[in-house]
Amino acid sequence: MGRDFRRLLQGVPCWNRRTQAIYEQHGVPLHDVVLQSRAELALLCELIEREGVRSYLEIGVWTGRLVTALHELFDFDRVAAADIGVVESLGLPLRLPFGVDFFHGDSHSAAFVAWRRALGPVDLVLIDGDHRYDAVRADWELARRSPCRLIAFHDIVGDDPGSAGVRRLWRELEGDKIELVAPNDELGQRESTMGIGVVRGPFPRPGDLEADWPG
Amino acid sequence: MPAQEALEIGLVEIRTRDLQRAREYYEAVFGWTGTPVGDGSYAFLDTGKQPIAALYEIGNRDIPVGVTPYLLAPEIDDVLADVAKVGGEVLAPKSEWGAMGFWANTQDPWGNGVALLQPRSAWSPSYRAAPRHPIVWAELRAPDLQAAVRYYKRVAGWSFQVKPGVDHFAFRSAGSHPVGVGLVGGARADLLGQLTMYARVDDLTEVGERVGRAGGSLSQHSKTAPETGRIRIAYDPDGNAMGLFEDGPRGA
Ligand SMILES: C[S@@+](CC[C@H](N)C(=O)[O-])C[C@H]1O[C@@H](n2cnc3c(N)ncnc32)[C@H](O)[C@@H]1O
Numbered sequence: 001m002g003r004d005f006r007r008l009l010q011g012v013p014c015w016n017r018r019t020q021a022i023y024e025q026h027g028v029p030l031h032d033v034v035l036q037s038r039a040e041l042a043l044l045c046e047l048i049e050r051e052g053v054r055s056y057l058e059i060g061v062w063t064g065r066l067v068t069a070l071h072e073l074f075d076f077d078r079v080a081a082a083d084i085g086v087v088e089s090l091g092l093p094l095r096l097p098f099g100v101d102f103f104h105g106d107s108h109s110a111a112f113v114a115w116r117r118a119l120g121p122v123d124l125v126l127i128d129g130d131h132r133y134d135a136v137r138a139d140w141e142l143a144r145r146s147p148c149r150l151i152a153f154h155d156i157v158g159d160d161p162g163s164a165g166v167r168r169l170w171r172e173l174e175g176d177k178i179e180l181v182a183p184n185d186e187l188g189q190r191e192s193t194m195g196i197g198v199v200r201g202p203f204p205r206p207g208d209l210e211a212d213w214p215g
Numbered sequence: 216m217p218a219q220e221a222l223e224i225g226l227v228e229i230r231t232r233d234l235q236r237a238r239e240y241y242e243a244v245f246g247w248t249g250t251p252v253g254d255g256s257y258a259f260l261d262t263g264k265q266p267i268a269a270l271y272e273i274g275n276r277d278i279p280v281g282v283t284p285y286l287l288a289p290e291i292d293d294v295l296a297d298v299a300k301v302g303g304e305v306l307a308p309k310s311e312w313g314a315m316g317f318w319a320n321t322q323d324p325w326g327n328g329v330a331l332l333q334p335r336s337a338w339s340p341s342y343r344a345a346p347r348h349p350i351v352w353a354e355l356r357a358p359d360l361q362a363a364v365r366y367y368k369r370v371a372g373w374s375f376q377v378k379p380g381v382d383h384f385a386f387r388s389a390g391s392h393p394v395g396v397g398l399v400g401g402a403r404a405d406l407l408g409q410l411t412m413y414a415r416v417d418d419l420t421e422v423g424e425r426v427g428r429a430g431g432s433l434s435q436h437s438k439t440a441p442e443t444g445r446i447r448i449a450y451d452p453d454g455n456a457m458g459l460f461e462d463g464p465r466g467a
Binding site for chain 2: 072075093095209
């Protein structure tokens, strides 16, 4: 039997009623927590364990709580992250796991493309940066042309206008798709308003030539 | 590979040449009341929350004074085996400690002394005091930061974080643990004399004044602390350091 991730994640602060209230008031979840529903995070952990993920890249880390919690749980062989640093301008702390390969900048820049190329193969990439359609599409286009096994997206369900772009892209994508969707019980939800979608590779798929790299 | 269960600091032992004088000092400055045990050379100090503190009077001048944190270990033998494998030193092997259980003493490759306590039963000292000045932070010298992160991962199961752009400092945040841990690397490690524990205080100025009145002394300047807030170092009458962390991290 696998590990009980619900128990192991107990000490990890996730999106809760307070985060929700702040989000509803300010339109930004100004809270130093993992911006995920704990139930869905546990499902993601189960997938990471099942798939034997040993290297992880997170695009869009907020205060770094998710990448830190995952690295603590899985002790990845390689951990990488990219973020433009919105939290720093909001006065929240940004902390990352020791040994992280960190790109501090825009995931749509030429510098990021070079950084991603240099990073090499990664088992799992989580795309959770800019949620607008063109932005998340650009993150996907680069991710799928880079060597990796699994590409995940956060916010594939619900009706939050802020993540409409992710939902649209998720509907458009084809392939072997896995949906990790569970209501956030810390909010007393009956239906999830987030959801994690995972597309199984390997990437790049045949035909996605390196020459097609954006940037 | 799943990460091992992390060991937490349960006790902080302060060695002194004069137990009565030290008791009066820690009570006056931090409000930690002492309960002597055994032959009177040992006393527990009620800090109000984990970790508890203790004073140990040592007449033998060959043994220096100093402050030693104890990690609570379910199996000391396992930890000692890891210490030996990753270049640490076992200063005192596992031995009985009366009703407490077992203890051992180790030193990491950079000279930080870290002891171990294997309690006989679940570790639950009865704290009576309000946790007004809890011990919340430990700062260790780690000139080779990478190696120190590996060492404490193996020995204590600790995972460390960094702030982007700060390459000489790794920390284990106090948020979800009783005591946070900072590893000070590179050239800055040389500026750090000894392993230093920090207590959180509400008002640095007020506590600082009490230090002087109680026979201790203070470092000259307050500086910015590893996470947030101002710090100063208080030296007790024996010369032992205890950091004062104003508005510091709120431990679990
Ligand atoms: C929803 S948060 C990430 C949440 C995090 N993955 C978690 O689960 O806790 C989005 C993050 O994306 C970052 N971001 C937004 N646009 C970006 C861009 N163009 N490049 C890199 N990061 C970006 C923001 O700074 C923010 O930290």
